[in-house]
Amino acid sequence: MIILSAAQTRELDQATIDEQHLPSAALMERAATAFTRWFFGRLTQEEAGEILVLCGPGNNGGDGLAIAHLLHQGNYAVRVGLLPAGKYSADWQHNRRHLPTAVPVVEITEGQLPDILPGTAVIDALFGTGLTRPLTGLAVTLVAHLAQAKARVIAVDIPSGLFADAPQPLGSAVVRAQHTVSFGLPKLAFLLPQNADFVGEWHLEDIGLSTRFIEGAATYWHYTDAAAVAQTLPARPKFSHKGTFGHALLLAGSRGKMGAALLAAGACLRSGVGLLTAQIPSLGYGIFQISQPEAMCLPDPQTDFISELPDLKPYQAVGIGPGLSQNAASLAVFQQLLKEAVASKTRPKGLPLIIDADALNLLGQHRELLPLLPENTVLTPHPKEFERLTEPARDDYHRLELLRDFARTHRCLVVLKGAYTCLATPTGDLHFNSTGNPGMATGGSGDVLTGVLLALRAHAQLPAFEAVRLGVYAHGLAGDLAAAETGQAGLVAGDLVRHIGPALATLTARPAF
Numbered sequence: 001m002i003i004l005s006a007a008q009t010r011e012l013d014q015a016t017i018d019e020q021h022l023p024s025a026a027l028m029e030r031a032a033t034a035f036t037r038w039f040f041g042r043l044t045q046e047e048a049g050e051i052l053v054l055c056g057p058g059n060n061g062g063d064g065l066a067i068a069h070l071l072h073q074g075n076y077a078v079r080v081g082l083l084p085a086g087k088y089s090a091d092w093q094h095n096r097r098h099l100p101t102a103v104p105v106v107e108i109t110e111g112q113l114p115d116i117l118p119g120t121a122v123i124d125a126l127f128g129t130g131l132t133r134p135l136t137g138l139a140v141t142l143v144a145h146l147a148q149a150k151a152r153v154i155a156v157d158i159p160s161g162l163f164a165d166a167p168q169p170l171g172s173a174v175v176r177a178q179h180t181v182s183f184g185l186p187k188l189a190f191l192l193p194q195n196a197d198f199v200g201e202w203h204l205e206d207i208g209l210s211t212r213f214i215e216g217a218a219t220y221w222h223y224t225d226a227a228a229v230a231q232t233l234p235a236r237p238k239f240s241h242k243g244t245f246g247h248a249l250l251l252a253g254s255r256g257k258m259g260a261a262l263l264a265a266g267a268c269l270r271s272g273v274g275l276l277t278a279q280i281p282s283l284g285y286g287i288f289q290i291s292q293p294e295a296m297c298l299p300d301p302q303t304d305f306i307s308e309l310p311d312l313k314p315y316q317a318v319g320i321g322p323g324l325s326q327n328a329a330s331l332a333v334f335q336q337l338l339k340e341a342v343a344s345k346t347r348p349k350g351l352p353l354i355i356d357a358d359a360l361n362l363l364g365q366h367r368e369l370l371p372l373l374p375e376n377t378v379l380t381p382h383p384k385e386f387e388r389l390t391e392p393a394r395d396d397y398h399r400l401e402l403l404r405d406f407a408r409t410h411r412c413l414v415v416l417k418g419a420y421t422c423l424a425t426p427t428g429d430l431h432f433n434s435t436g437n438p439g440m441a442t443g444g445s446g447d448v449l450t451g452v453l454l455a456l457r458a459h460a461q462l463p464a465f466e467a468v469r470l471g472v473y474a475h476g477l478a479g480d481l482a483a484a485e486t487g488q489a490g491l492v493a494g495d496l497v498r499h500i501g502p503a504l505a506t507l508t509a510r511p512a513f
């Protein structure tokens with residue numbers, strides 16, 4: 001799925017109207033029907049109580065009027081509050097004319113704000129994607145009135161006052177919704193932590209928008225849903241052997257952090273790697289061999305940390321970082337790895353690398369190493385680690401700009417971890433992941449991701465971008481499968497390892513017939 005700017009969304013609506021020869025009120029009717037269908041499925045007449053629909057002067061307000069009409073037809077008790085303006089859109093006027101007179105309508109003024117009892121279901125249809133500037137005047141008063149009323153708020157398309165694709169000035173008035181029911185494609189604003197309190201839980205409803213326009217639209221924002229990664233993992237051929245799926249090397253662990261190495265190794269093995277070798281500090285030899293008997297183990301001469309880089313010839317991908325520690329010896333190993341991983345005659349694209357955790361911190365401290373990264377190196381920072389590689393971000397939108405610039409400049413794949421993990425590519429595309437849940441905000445989740453990505457980068461048939469997008473999606477899906485079993489609070493990283501196999505199984509290609 002792609003994500004469009006507010007301007008492109010307007011063009012998409014128009015393209016749909018033109019292509020399907022629709023009167024524009026018909027598309028609005030679809031939007032209102034889709035919203036109401038969602039609402040009916042969520043709240044009965046009794047549960048909803050008396051519903052207040054707040055309508056602005058544009059097409060978002062027009063949606064609100066059409067929704068009020070449909071709720072009334074569905075025997076829900078509904079009243080409408082209108083935000084007055086000098087001008088109303090044509091479709092707003094159409095729906096205003098057709099609103100049954102049995103629906104009470106009040107025009108809002110500073111002196112006459114609607115009564116909102118705690119718990120009232122309020123449908124926010126004040127402003128949508130047509131917002132061009134922050135709210136002012138009466139709209140600000142109304143948003144504040146709504147906030148202190150402790151209502152249940154459901155936003156139509158987008159919470160009013162929130163820009164779809166850009167930050168608003170600090171302190172701008174924005175409706176805080178518990179749910180946002182949006183049409184067609186997700187909005188960029190929904191995916192950023194700074195907007196979470198406004199958007200609440202968001203839902204997408206299909207209103208039959210032009211697929212031709214969507215397929216042809218130029219955007220670098222993408223949303224990785226199930227369709228994007230379906231059948232991405234090649235099926236294992238009958239006559240395959242362990243060499244077919246690559247030999248991966250993992251450099252991980254130090255005193256007190258052997259768990260990171262074990263989790264990454266377990267995840268790598270469960271993600272289909274042919275062979276896994278792990279270089280670990282020698283103190284971890286026993287525990288590693290016992291816990292991961294399927295992996296081979298190279299104990300480092302040092303007891304507490306890794307100090308040597310093994311011969312890289314046998315390996316198709318190398319993962320470094322989980323639990324590594326940041327001392328001088330680890331830095332020397334990391335530098336050596338980067339030097340040896342560069343493109344050569346036998347490896348024209350360089351050795352695939354996954355750089356995580358302490359290896360990222362070492363990279364942040366030694367940015368002079370950045371030009372050494374082979375093309376398509378995978379970096380998996382969380383926001384703080386990413387800032388150590390670049391600069392502090394002003395806000396989530398600025399962070400995306402920094403992310404995009406970084407991936408393009410260094411020709412690497414950056415996985416910025418978070419609720420909607422964002423994968424930035426050397427082409428400057430940003431792919432937001434749709435799977436995962438807050439249960440995964442627990443120690444070791446990142447180590448598991450490194451292991452998954454290591455296995456998929458070692459796979460000969462998976463191109464770099466496809467491997468990483470698939471790995472990120474599967475990792476989140478493993479989290480969703482695990483949470484269904486343990487609940488979010490009870491989820492630990494080891495559960496992700498147990499569920500990564502089933503997650504990948506759902507994403508495996510079915511043989512053509």
Ligand SMILES: NC(=O)C1=CN([C@@H]2O[C@H](COP(=O)(O)OP(=O)(O)OC[C@H]3O[C@@H](n4cnc5c(N)ncnc54)[C@H](O)[C@@H]3O)[C@@H](O)[C@H]2O)[C@@H](O)CC1
Binds near residue numbers: 029
């Ligand atoms: N265009 C279409 O065909 C469809 C539009 N739909 C709805 O229409 C919405 C977009 O409608 P509009 O483009 O009419 O815009 P909005 O309803 O979002 O905004 C109304 C108008 O208010 C003005 N405005 C912008 N910022 C303002 C501010 N801060 N204070 C006061 N006025 C301001 C603008 O002139 C804008 O056109 C979508 O979010 C969606 O809810 C849906 O009905 C689907 C079909």
Ligand SMILES: [K+]
Binds near residue numbers: 060124126155158159
């Ligand atoms: K709205």
